[in-house]
Amino acid sequence: MRIDELTMQLNEPSTYLKNLYHFIDYHPLTVGSDSYVMDAISLMNQKRPKTVPSTSLNSSANYTNSDLQETSYVLVIESGHLLGIFTERDLVRLAASKIDFADLKITEVMTQPVITLKISHFQDIFTILSLFHQHQIRHLPILNDSEQLIGIVTMTSLLPALNPMETLCSLQALIQQSCSLSAWCDEAIPTIQDQQTEVTLYSGMAEDITDRQQSELAVKDSEEFYRFVVTAMSEGIILQQADGKIITCNASAERILGLSREQIIERTIDDQRWLAIREDGSPFPSEEYPAMVTLRTGQPCANVILGIYKPNGQLAWISLNTQPLHRENETVPYAVVTSFADISERQAALQERQQAEQKIREQAALLEIATDAIYVRDLHSEILFWNQGAERLYGWSKQEAIGRNAQELLYTETLVHLNEQAFNVVTQIGVWQGELQKVTKYGQEIIVESRWTLMRDAAGEAKSILIVDTDITQKKQLEEQFFRAQRLESLGTLAGGIAHDLNNILTPILAAAQILKIKLPNEQERSPTVEGASSQYLLEILENNAKRGAGLVKQVLSFARGFKGERITVQLKHLITDIILIGKQTFPKSIEFISSFPEELWAVCGDVTQLHQVLMNLVVNARDAMPDGGTINITAENIFIDETYSSMVLEAKVGNYIKVTVADTGVGMSAEILDRIFEPFFTTKDIGAGTGLGLSTVLGIIKSHGGFVTVSSKVGQGSKFKLFLPAIPAIPDLPTQEIETPPGNGELILIVDDEAPIREIAKMILEDHNYNTLIAANGIEAIALYAQNKHRINVVLMDMMMPEMDGVTAIRTLRKMNSHVRIIATSGINVTETLAQAAIVGVQQVLSKPFTAQELLNTLHHVLQG
Numbered sequence: 001m002r003i004d005e006l007t008m009q010l011n012e013p014s015t016y017l018k019n020l021y022h023f024i025d026y027h028p029l030t031v032g033s034d035s036y037v038m039d040a041i042s043l044m045n046q047k048r049p050k051t052v053p054s055t056s057l058n059s060s061a062n063y064t065n066s067d068l069q070e071t072s073y074v075l076v077i078e079s080g081h082l083l084g085i086f087t088e089r090d091l092v093r094l095a096a097s098k099i100d101f102a103d104l105k106i107t108e109v110m111t112q113p114v115i116t117l118k119i120s121h122f123q124d125i126f127t128i129l130s131l132f133h134q135h136q137i138r139h140l141p142i143l144n145d146s147e148q149l150i151g152i153v154t155m156t157s158l159l160p161a162l163n164p165m166e167t168l169c170s171l172q173a174l175i176q177q178s179c180s181l182s183a184w185c186d187e188a189i190p191t192i193q194d195q196q197t198e199v200t201l202y203s204g205m206a207e208d209i210t211d212r213q214q215s216e217l218a219v220k221d222s223e224e225f226y227r228f229v230v231t232a233m234s235e236g237i238i239l240q241q242a243d244g245k246i247i248t249c250n251a252s253a254e255r256i257l258g259l260s261r262e263q264i265i266e267r268t269i270d271d272q273r274w275l276a277i278r279e280d281g282s283p284f285p286s287e288e289y290p291a292m293v294t295l296r297t298g299q300p301c302a303n304v305i306l307g308i309y310k311p312n313g314q315l316a317w318i319s320l321n322t323q324p325l326h327r328e329n330e331t332v333p334y335a336v337v338t339s340f341a342d343i344s345e346r347q348a349a350l351q352e353r354q355q356a357e358q359k360i361r362e363q364a365a366l367l368e369i370a371t372d373a374i375y376v377r378d379l380h381s382e383i384l385f386w387n388q389g390a391e392r393l394y395g396w397s398k399q400e401a402i403g404r405n406a407q408e409l410l411y412t413e414t415l416v417h418l419n420e421q422a423f424n425v426v427t428q429i430g431v432w433q434g435e436l437q438k439v440t441k442y443g444q445e446i447i448v449e450s451r452w453t454l455m456r457d458a459a460g461e462a463k464s465i466l467i468v469d470t471d472i473t474q475k476k477q478l479e480e481q482f483f484r485a486q487r488l489e490s491l492g493t494l495a496g497g498i499a500h501d502l503n504n505i506l507t508p509i510l511a512a513a514q515i516l517k518i519k520l521p522n523e524q525e526r527s528p529t530v531e532g533a534s535s536q537y538l539l540e541i542l543e544n545n546a547k548r549g550a551g552l553v554k555q556v557l558s559f560a561r562g563f564k565g566e567r568i569t570v571q572l573k574h575l576i577t578d579i580i581l582i583g584k585q586t587f588p589k590s591i592e593f594i595s596s597f598p599e600e601l602w603a604v605c606g607d608v609t610q611l612h613q614v615l616m617n618l619v620v621n622a623r624d625a626m627p628d629g630g631t632i633n634i635t636a637e638n639i640f641i642d643e644t645y646s647s648m649v650l651e652a653k654v655g656n657y658i659k660v661t662v663a664d665t666g667v668g669m670s671a672e673i674l675d676r677i678f679e680p681f682f683t684t685k686d687i688g689a690g691t692g693l694g695l696s697t698v699l700g701i702i703k704s705h706g707g708f709v710t711v712s713s714k715v716g717q718g719s720k721f722k723l724f725l726p727a728i729p730a731i732p733d734l735p736t737q738e739i740e741t742p743p744g745n746g747e748l749i750l751i752v753d754d755e756a757p758i759r760e761i762a763k764m765i766l767e768d769h770n771y772n773t774l775i776a777a778n779g780i781e782a783i784a785l786y787a788q789n790k791h792r793i794n795v796v797l798m799d800m801m802m803p804e805m806d807g808v809t810a811i812r813t814l815r816k817m818n819s820h821v822r823i824i825a826t827s828g829i830n831v832t833e834t835l836a837q838a839a840i841v842g843v844q845q846v847l848s849k850p851f852t853a854q855e856l857l858n859t860l861h862h863v864l865q866g
Contacts, residue, residue, distance in 0.1 A: 024151040084110030095356035108458030244269040258310030275309040294322040317347040373469040395441030503828030503849035508757035510546040590629025597636035602727035625666025651708035744771040747794040752782040779805030
């Protein structure tokens with residue numbers, strides 16, 4: 001090789017530095033300014049060729065997986081002008097901020113302004129390296145003089161221009177050439193000597209070595225250039241011999257590995273001090289190190305990722321590439337060059353991104369499994385998101401709901417104003433919470449507790465509304481039932497007070513009528529006319545109506561306060577007869593009653609008042625079902641339920657029953673209504689016409705008596721209710737005779753009551769039957785009289801409800817004065833409550849108001865004899 005030839009090659013820029021056009025990516029990943037962050041992430045995840053052809057990304061070239069890689073950036077452009085850049089660093093920062101970026105625009109999070117380079121300002125590769133180092137960036141967009149985007153230079157695309165293998169190979173060749181040049185100066189110069197052997201003349205040939213010296217300087221400059229480039233590279237470079245010994249490395253290798261140059265060179269490539277792991281955390285065997293594989297196979301390795309522990313214990317993730325070095329006509333490499341980049345930051349970003357994606361997936365899964373209806377609508381009411389809870393609550397599938405107008409989908413015309421009110425509030429203050437009435441796909445109106453939250457974009461502008469709906473329809477129904485129950489309880493309290501007063505009024509009327517019947521002579525026989533009626537007949541009418549009034553008061557207390565009457569043997573045929581009689585007297589004449597039951601009908605053990613209420617509720621419902629008239633048929637029969645029937649009806653048991661059937665010819669009921677008739681507060685009547693408690697009360701009473709109810713009905717064909725009550729043998733009806741109560745023997749009775757008529761009538765009854773009496777208007781007077789006459793008083797007749805001092809307090813005081821005092825308590829309210837109070841204070845008997853003269857005398861006689 002001639003000197004001028006060598007000099008020419010060394011002085012060519014292409015030998016040491018490729019043209020800028022060779023490593024510009026002319027097809028960078030770009031998105032428009034209206035794109036979303038998720039679009040950019042999807043593009044970055046798509047693998048593309050490592051080296052993009054200068055023609056087009058859409059060329060038909062085939063690439064293997066090793067030729068493809070993910071992209072770490074996306075450029076945001078508008079009309080060819082660069083607006084910003086979004087890189088993996090931005091993604092990591094965004095994920096760490098915990099911002100929900102599902103609907104985030106790319107312009108809200110991109111990096112701007114962007115460091116760029118005009119192609120006309122390019123001088124050499126150090127221009128780019130300087131910008132990368134100065135601004136700590138890895139992506140440099142290239143623009144033309146019109147500020148239009150041409151392409152991008154990245155650290156990845158720059159690596160081919162600074163190929164470490166080519167660099168080191170060039171260095172090696174330059175060194176060898178330098179040595180050959182210096183050998184030209186080793187030739188001896190011949191001399192001419194005289195007789196005395198002194199040199200008198202030099203012979204030889206002179207040569208101009210200016211070009212050679214310039215070549216030598218060029219070699220040195222090139223060597224320095226390549227050494228500088230290798231040193232300046234951010235990737236680590238290691239050169240190893242065939243025996244695995246490391247010859248040299250650059251400064252980046254020291255930084256990445258955390259070792260000094262001396263520490264690296266003293267190791268071999270398979271040294272056990274290299275602690276490496278795979279991406280899954282498992283150990284990376286030394287025989288599988290890329291350099292060992294290349295030395296063994298003679299083939300390069302690319303993009304091998306492993307983790308290596310530094311001496312301080314820190315784990316660094318690196319991506320390695322190896323290139324074998326061959327001598328001419330040799331297949332076995334004599335050395336291998338390993339280049340590696342620190343990708344710890346990228347791995348951390350990848351892990352952060354994976355964690356963010358996993359978090360998004362978990363949040364999406366939570367939204368899907370939530371029982372509440374969760375959906376998102378935009379400011380124009382278009383539904384953007386619809387979870388499974390919304391599908392279950394409203395009946396609309398996700399495909400049916402998304403894109404639809406929420407106002408049209410979930411509200412009727414009468415309920416739209418509620419949606420508008422909530423929208424106005426949430427757009428003003430950002431949140432709203434309240435109850436809304438909505439409608440399902442099937443037209444059913446429901447009540448939801450709705451929570452609205454205004455969603456904003458990164459610029460703070462209102463974007464959409466997140467809505468969470470909880471179905472509280474059943475809760476509201478229960479609340480309504482509770483309020484009704486409270487009203488009934490208040491009604492019961494009011495009824496108790498009224499009943500007490502009514503009983504106090506009825507007590508003297510009833511007792512006076514009985515006394516008058518005894519005192520007035522029987523003037524004449526009963527007459528069908530009032531003018532000819534005897535006083536005995538009139539008094540009997542008075543007594544019967546007073547008893548009837550007392551019975552009505554007792555029924556009011558029974559229903560309003562849950563009074564549980566005494567269980568006695570009940571002849572249902574008498575009860576049915578009474579119900580039919582009441583119906584004929586009070587129902588419209590267009591309604592006809594028919595009844596049928598055998599004379600030997602069995603009896604039941606039950607509460608007369610409650611069973612009366614059951615039959616009355618059924619005939620009233622039958623009447624309401626026949627607004628134009630019809631027939632009510634009440635029948636009763638004795639039946640035996642065997643095992644076959646009891647196995648088909650859950651509530652039935654084997655044994656004797658009385659079956660009472662109440663049938664009507666009314667409008668009937670549909671199957672949907674029939675399924676709900678026994679629900680509390682369910683009614684088909686107009687508001688104010690029914691409470692919805694009738695049939696639920698019927699069912700509760702029958703079940704409490706050990707029976708069960710069946711019902712059948714068809715629209716337009718009437719309804720039929722069948723009551724099954726456990727039967728007991730009937731007691732034959734016997735004529736009753738009044739039992740004469742024996743008179744007293746002058747015993748002294750203390751009568752205590754705040755009602756003067758009751759005190760007077762009780763005094764008259766007792767004194768007419770040979771008793772002596774003392775009278776007190778309240779508890780304080782009673783205590784004073786008893787203190788004066790406690791040795792003479794035999795029995796105290798004490799009213800339990802009095803002003804100033806009630807009966808319970810007075811009885812306790814009397815007990816302290818005489819623990820053996822005999823007391824009869826009287827009460828015009830719930831006897832069950834009075835019995836409970838009496839048991840506490842030790843009362844012998846309780847007499848319910850209004851009482852008859854015979855009931856008073858019998859009770860008094862019983863206490864005196866006891």
